[in-house]
Amino acid sequence: MxxxxxxxxxxxPLLPEVLDAMLPLLREQYGNPSSLHRFGREARSTVTVSRDAIARFLGCSSKELIFTGGGTESDNLALFGTAVVPASKKNHIITTAVEHHAVLHTCSRLEKLGYTVTYLPVDTTGLISLDKLRSSIRPETLLISMMYGNNEVGAIQPIAEAGSLAREHGVLFHVDAVQALGMEPIDLSSVHVDLMSFSAHKIGGPRGVGALYCSSRTKLEPQLLGGSQERKKRAGTENPAGIAGFAEAVKLAHDGxxxxxxxxxxxxxxxxxxxxxxxxxxxxxxxxxxxxxxxxxxxxxxxxxxxxxxxxxxxxxxxxxxxxxxxxxxxxxxxxxxxxxxxxxxxxxxxxxxxxxxxxxxxxxxxxxxxxxxxxxxxxxxx
Structure with missing residues (x-):
């Protein structure tokens, strides 16, 4: 059986259309996207075209998308990249008690580095209270990090309202949309979100590829050093075939x-x-x-x-x-x-x-x- x-x-599972988009690149395109010769330019073109396509479907500028190794890295980059160590006057972070461990463990590390973290409680269905979120914001609050849709029980948090609260108080807003991508309509041009995390393998794309939306208004310190890739926000040679597969998966998710x-x-x-x-x-x-x-x-x-x-x-x-x-x-x-x-x-x-x-x-x-x-x-x- x-x-x-x-x-x-x-x-x-990897979607057939995604595999079809990736196979020719895996077979034939082996240049480093940072190289200046023809092989490098071809790989760079693949990354650029894919970035433009994903940005178009998400409603943001391609300059605001940073490719990563997956959702966990995207979450880590969003939190560590905005929380400049050592903790400055803005040293307070708000998250929820039901986040993915990629966020919770990062917050725990930030606490050890001098930040204070408020973990918002949820009700019996897994939803936060906007009133509790509002009352938790302080003058020293730097960032709110919240999951769009919960990976265990599926609860969808009030992202639009939370984003408006964050913008009203001058607080950065990060959304972990790893589980929501491909299931919920996402238009970054219509919500107050400064950072949003994605992963390809949740939508029929390849493993080991993700992205972080970082608005042009947001200062982000790189956490991986050693190269000028991804506009100096994430060092490391890009994965053109994986990124092309990610773009195809996003297209298929958006269209259907x-x-x-x-x-x-x-x-x-x-x-x-x-x-x-x-x-x-x-x-x-x-x-x-x-x-x-x-x-x-x-x-x-x-x-x-x-x-x-x-x-x-x-x-x-x-x-x-x-x-x-x-x-x-x-x-x-x-x-x-x-x-x-x-x-x-x-x-x-x-x-x-x-x-x-x-x-x-x-x-x-x-x-x-x-x-x-x-x-x-x-x-x-x-x-």
Missing amino acids: NPIYLDHAAAT LEDKRQRMEALRSRMIDGLVRELGADGFVVNGPEDPAQRLPHILNVSFPGCSTETLLMNLDLQGVAAASGSACTSGSLELSHVLVAMGLPPEVAGSAVRFSFGSTTNAEEIDRACQIVGTIVNRLRK
Whole structure:
């Protein structure tokens, strides 16, 4: 029986069109984009054309896009690059308790370097309060860093309103849009955002390629030194084939966005209906916002009280279903998800949560089979 991949929030299969865009470059284009000869100019042209295309789809200037090695580097560059060490008079950062560890661990390091960090709490659905954000802003606040759509429960934060608050108080605003790209419409010309992080492998692009939008108004100190690449903001030889693949993936995501959103929402609803058939309406708990306008359509976080996340994932894997917990793995065992803990969920709910996430290769038949497998496993474990 074919395996069922329901972990698209972690990584997506490379789209055929993306592979087609990359293969000729991998075979034939080996020049360094910084070289002045013809081979280098060809590679540089690939990077430039790709940058222009991505910028056009995102609604920004190509000069405002910095290519990176992925979303984690983009997050790190946004925070470290704006927080000039040692801490100046503006030494306060605001983030949320449900961020990706790429942001949380960076904030922890900044605290050790003399910055103070406010971690905004969230409600039981994973959403922040704008009133708490407003009251957390101080004269010394330098930066607000917030995830667009949560990678574990899909909660969409009020980015537009938060950006307006940041602009009103003269505070920089960074948005981690790694999970939202390709699922939510993004137009940087219409929101008050100073920095935004992206990653290619979440939208059918290659691994190891990302980008950071940095507005022309924002001062950013490079964190990788050794070359003048990326307008001296990120040293290191660019990956032309990977960047071209990223551009193709962004184009495909942009052109088919609404159809994809509707299809993901239909798959999500189908899985919930299937779990009801297998376990009953009281046999599981859906975590995150109910309102489709407040969540990403491709993420479904479900708890199965009476079962442990680790046991569920192991059994699912043995039956050919790939899912995730979203929580950290330490010494071979899973910790409770910091996102679900921050949401205040009871231990029996937080400790039995599984994230299912859908993508372009997911179909209705796979959802139905997965629900049957989940139902069999859960019923067996509960007995």
